[in-house]
Amino acid sequence: MDTPEKATQIATPLSKFEDSPVFNYINSLxxxxxxxxxxxxxxxNSLNFASLPSxxxxxxxxxxxxxxxxxxxxxxxxxxxxxxxENGNKVCTDDGVAMDVxxxxxxxxxxxxxxxxxxxxxxxxxxPSSDSKFGIELPCVLKYDCxxxxxxxxxxxxxxxxxxxxxxTPSAPVAPFVEKDSENGSFEDEAHLQGASRIEEKKxxxxxxxxxxxxxxxDLLIFNYPNESEAFKGLIQKSMEPGARFYASLVTQFSQNDxxxxxxxxxxxxxxxxxxxxxxxxxxxxxxxxxxxxxxETENNLANDDLNNCLTGNPSxxxxxxxxxxxxxxxxxxxxxxxxxxxxxxxxxxVARRKNLNDGANCSSIILQSNEEIASEDNQLVPLKxxxxxxxxxxxxxxxxxxxxxxxxxxxxxxxxxxxxxxxQLSLSSATASFHSPKSSQEPVQETLTSAYAERDVVPADxxxxxxxxxxxxxxxxxxxxxxxxxxxxxxxVHLTMMRRLEQAGESEAASCKRCNCKKSKCxxxxxxxxxxxxxxxxxxxxxxxxxxxxxEDTVLATRKQIESRNPLAFAPKVIRSSDSVPEHGDExxxxxxxxxxxxxCNCKKSSCLKKYCECYQGGVGCxxxxxxxxxxxxxxxxxxxxxxxxxxxxxxxxxxxxEKGGMDPILQRTEIPNNEEQNPGSALPTTPLQFSRxxxxxxxSSKFKPPRSLLSIxxxxxxxxxxxxxxxxxxxxxxxxxxxxxxxxxxxEMPEILRGNCSPDxxxxxxxxxxxxxxxPNAGLGSSPSRRSGRKLILQSIPSFPSLTPQH
DNA sequence: GAGTTTGAAACT
DNA sequence: CAGTTTCAAACTC
Numbered sequence: 001m002d003t004p005e006k007a008t009q010i011a012t013p014l015s016k017f018e019d020s021p022v023f024n025y026i027n028s029l030x031x032x033x034x035x036x037x038x039x040x041x042x043x044x045n046s047l048n049f050a051s052l053p054s055x056x057x058x059x060x061x062x063x064x065x066x067x068x069x070x071x072x073x074x075x076x077x078x079x080x081x082x083x084x085x086e087n088g089n090k091v092c093t094d095d096g097v098a099m100d101v102x103x104x105x106x107x108x109x110x111x112x113x114x115x116x117x118x119x120x121x122x123x124x125x126x127x128p129s130s131d132s133k134f135g136i137e138l139p140c141v142l143k144y145d146c147x148x149x150x151x152x153x154x155x156x157x158x159x160x161x162x163x164x165x166x167x168x169t170p171s172a173p174v175a176p177f178v179e180k181d182s183e184n185g186s187f188e189d190e191a192h193l194q195g196a197s198r199i200e201e202k203k204x205x206x207x208x209x210x211x212x213x214x215x216x217x218x219d220l221l222i223f224n225y226p227n228e229s230e231a232f233k234g235l236i237q238k239s240m241e242p243g244a245r246f247y248a249s250l251v252t253q254f255s256q257n258d259x260x261x262x263x264x265x266x267x268x269x270x271x272x273x274x275x276x277x278x279x280x281x282x283x284x285x286x287x288x289x290x291x292x293x294x295x296x297e298t299e300n301n302l303a304n305d306d307l308n309n310c311l312t313g314n315p316s317x318x319x320x321x322x323x324x325x326x327x328x329x330x331x332x333x334x335x336x337x338x339x340x341x342x343x344x345x346x347x348x349x350x351v352a353r354r355k356n357l358n359d360g361a362n363c364s365s366i367i368l369q370s371n372e373e374i375a376s377e378d379n380q381l382v383p384l385k386x387x388x389x390x391x392x393x394x395x396x397x398x399x400x401x402x403x404x405x406x407x408x409x410x411x412x413x414x415x416x417x418x419x420x421x422x423x424x425q426l427s428l429s430s431a432t433a434s435f436h437s438p439k440s441s442q443e444p445v446q447e448t449l450t451s452a453y454a455e456r457d458v459v460p461a462d463x464x465x466x467x468x469x470x471x472x473x474x475x476x477x478x479x480x481x482x483x484x485x486x487x488x489x490x491x492x493x494v495h496l497t498m499m500r501r502l503e504q505a506g507e508s509e510a511a512s513c514k515r516c517n518c519k520k521s522k523c524x525x526x527x528x529x530x531x532x533x534x535x536x537x538x539x540x541x542x543x544x545x546x547x548x549x550x551x552x553e554d555t556v557l558a559t560r561k562q563i564e565s566r567n568p569l570a571f572a573p574k575v576i577r578s579s580d581s582v583p584e585h586g587d588e589x590x591x592x593x594x595x596x597x598x599x600x601x602c603n604c605k606k607s608s609c610l611k612k613y614c615e616c617y618q619g620g621v622g623c624x625x626x627x628x629x630x631x632x633x634x635x636x637x638x639x640x641x642x643x644x645x646x647x648x649x650x651x652x653x654x655x656x657x658x659x660e661k662g663g664m665d666p667i668l669q670r671t672e673i674p675n676n677e678e679q680n681p682g683s684a685l686p687t688t689p690l691q692f693s694r695x696x697x698x699x700x701x702s703s704k705f706k707p708p709r710s711l712l713s714i715x716x717x718x719x720x721x722x723x724x725x726x727x728x729x730x731x732x733x734x735x736x737x738x739x740x741x742x743x744x745x746x747x748x749x750e751m752p753e754i755l756r757g758n759c760s761p762d763x764x765x766x767x768x769x770x771x772x773x774x775x776x777x778p779n780a781g782l783g784s785s786p787s788r789r790s791g792r793k794l795i796l797q798s799i800p801s802f803p804s805l806t807p808q809h
Numbered sequence: 810g811a812g813t814t815t816g817a818a819a820c821t
Numbered sequence: 822c823a824g825t826t827t828c829a830a831a832c833t834c
Contacts, residue, residue: 520828526818527828563818570818603816612831613815 515540516548523548524559526570531556534571574598575619601626609634 516537521527523537523546530537530548536556537548547555563570576599598616601624607613609623609632616623622637623629632639 516829518829521818525828527830529830532818566819600817605816607815607831611815613817615817618831 516543516546517541518543518546520544522546524556526563531560532571534560569599572599574600574615575621597621597624598626602629603627604629604632608632609638 516523516528516530518528523531523541523543526532528537528543528548530541530543536550537543537546560571576597598619598621602609602614602616604614609617609627609629612618614629614634616627617634617636620636623632623634623639624637625639627639629639
């Protein structure tokens with residue numbers, strides 16, 4: 001079931017093809033291809049892989065999923081009519097590529113394995129492309145083809161056949177591929193197949209072509225942009241190629257786990273066949289970054305248009321929906337997928353707008369789920385929590401990392417829908433991804449957030465925001481899942497984790513997403529959660545006379561400045577975490593213990609710090625010395641230090657210093673939770689949000705803790721607004737990262753350990769200085785937290801160390 | 810959904 | 822800095 005086998009299988013087929021005379025012939029025809037593939041591979045390596053060892057081994061599963069996505073995407077995208085004619089060329093290219101791909105695949109596989117966590121998202125996009133192209137791709141293609149009657153069955157088959165041999169015996173090749181998929185396919189595969197079949201059906205209507213598939217894949221890679229095949233083609237030729245490369249690289253990097261990477265490369269190549277030259281030229285281009293930017297731009301531009309076009313242009317609404325979903329997923333995936341992607345995310349976010357993030361990956365994962373919902377377990381995920389909160393989460397959550405985090409379970413469904421509906425969401429997801437991505441990219445992230453935020457506001461797509469959050473979380477989760485997916489069990493875990501993540505994310509997102517209900521503050525005071533979180537108010541908000549909208553950007557910024565002048569930390573995350581999420585073994589940063597604490601402390605007198613009235617509780621952190629609360633019973637940690645949970649162990653300075661409230665606990669809890677969740681998916685759901693913190697909290701507390709969405713809200717901060725520095729949602733972010741890492745890296749059992757390890761450390765160094773009210777400069781808190789988290793996630797993803805570290809299974 | 814409670818934010 | 826008021830979320834019914 002697991003990936004490794006698949007990978008081997010795929011690889012073998014490719015090699016076979018390569019060996020075949022036809023393949024050779026094709027290769028002779030298109031000498032360039034190999035170079036491209038290589039080139040791409042290099043890019044991948046440069047971007048992601050450098051760090052990636054080949055630790056992860058079983059990406060296959062994820063790959064399958066990806067393929068599904070690709071298929072779907074293709075199907076969705078197929079709007080393009082086709083370039084049936086191109087098939088031949090593509091075939092040739094494919095063949096040529098196949099060779100390279102096989103190599104790449106091997107490399108990518110290793111890389112992917114390393115990246116598994118993050119890869120999941122990327123992989124999906126990649127796979128599609130890859131599928132279309134080569135043997136590896138074939139499965140996907142076949143699926144698509146089979147699924148999409150409309151598109152010329154022949155084309156698809158052709159592609160497949162081409163893969164096998166240039167001859168067009170579509171059916172024959174297809175069947176084999178399909179079988180492969182099915183065989184390889186674990187649950188996910190099956191689900192993918194199902195989903196693919198559906199998609200294919202839709203596609204059939206549209207009429208998919210190989211090119212369209214590729215284009216779709218590329219689009220997906222790009223971020224889901226549904227860009228219709230046409231746009232895709234054009235893009236590919238023009239900007240797309242770079243983008244394709246970029247995506248491919250990203251995808252490969254992220255997805256490396258699975259075959260998907262290769263496929264992506266292949267896709268690119270295939271595209272190149274038609275546009276190979278361009279592709280090559282692009283590949284040749286030295287600067288990946290430039291490519292990325294271009295891609296981003298194109299994506300951004302295309303994204304909206306493409307999505308709309310695809311939706312509108314595509315024959316059937318179903319297709320449009322699928323396309324949307326695919327796009328959303330892709331966007332989500334993309335962000336999460338690659339750190340390098342961050343820029344995209346940022347850009348993308350700008351265009352699409354925020355959020356979020358990492359979630360991006362999360363989003364993608366979510367999207368995938370949504371897409372795959374039909375398929376399998378994912379469906380379960382979807383249902384996670386449709387709770388009332390979800391709505392917020394979905395939309396607003398996006399706001400920041402928080403949003404991404406928040407996505408959590410509840411919103412999943414809604415989230416999916418929203419995502420599907422709005423392109424922005426995708427952007428958001430991407431943004432989330434950005435968070436995950438690079439530690440270094442904190443600033444970028446903020447930018448993205450702000451931009452995304454602005455965009456959201458502008459756009460209206462409320463959904464987008466929450467989605468982003470979800471995405472971010474999901475991405476992380478996805479990554480973990482994918483990484484985990486190697487085995488069926490892993491897949492399940494992944495799903496569970498995903499679910500949990502989603503739930504948590506949903507919660508967090510909900511928090512981040514928050515909808516305000518301001519009546520007198522015009523949403524220009526900290527009373528307004530949206531404003532406090534640095535997010536524009538959106539439709540879900542019930543505010544009156546709201547000035548917290550993009551239209552009033554100047555006012556918002558001015559007000560914000562005023563408030564910041566008064567209190568520089570006003571928009572900083574209320575909860576400061578030391579970020580300790582140590583990923584597990586290897587990850588670096590996380591080692592530091594992270595204790596989360598409320599920067600100012602609470603002043604509760606009647607709630608005993610057991611209700612959300614208490615910001616500490618709401619933030620999922622224990623009370624600290626800073627708190628002036630009376631009768632503190634904070635489940636996360638009491639002022640006196642009675643902490644709550646076991647996890648808290650982190651002694652750390654803070655505790656010693658202050659009473660230690662237990663800020664750490666949440667984190668620890670979080671970490672623990674995931675494990676639990678993974679183990680008990682069903683149970684996990686309830687825990688939800690923030691997953692970690694909340695879950696942790698909950699446990700300690702027991703049922704009561706719901707993790708307050710506030711965590712998200714708390715964490716959330718200004719990210720959206722341009723200037724706002726801080727990503728308030730430190731807690732959330734940190735949590736998510738931890739989770740993600742844990743999830744990603746350590747699937748099940750491992751995770752707990754890691755989490756534990758991480759947890760302990762958390763105690764909060766940063767937050768540590770309880771006294772210092774806002775000790776950590778906003779930047780540190782905001783920027784750092786998010787970035788850190790993101791970075792962590794990235795690290796985790798990129799460094800699949802977990803797998804290696806954690807013996808896994 | 811309306812009303813109450815609560816505590817943070819804002820104001821003095 | 823302390824006290825008061827305002828505000829909106831959280832909570833209850």
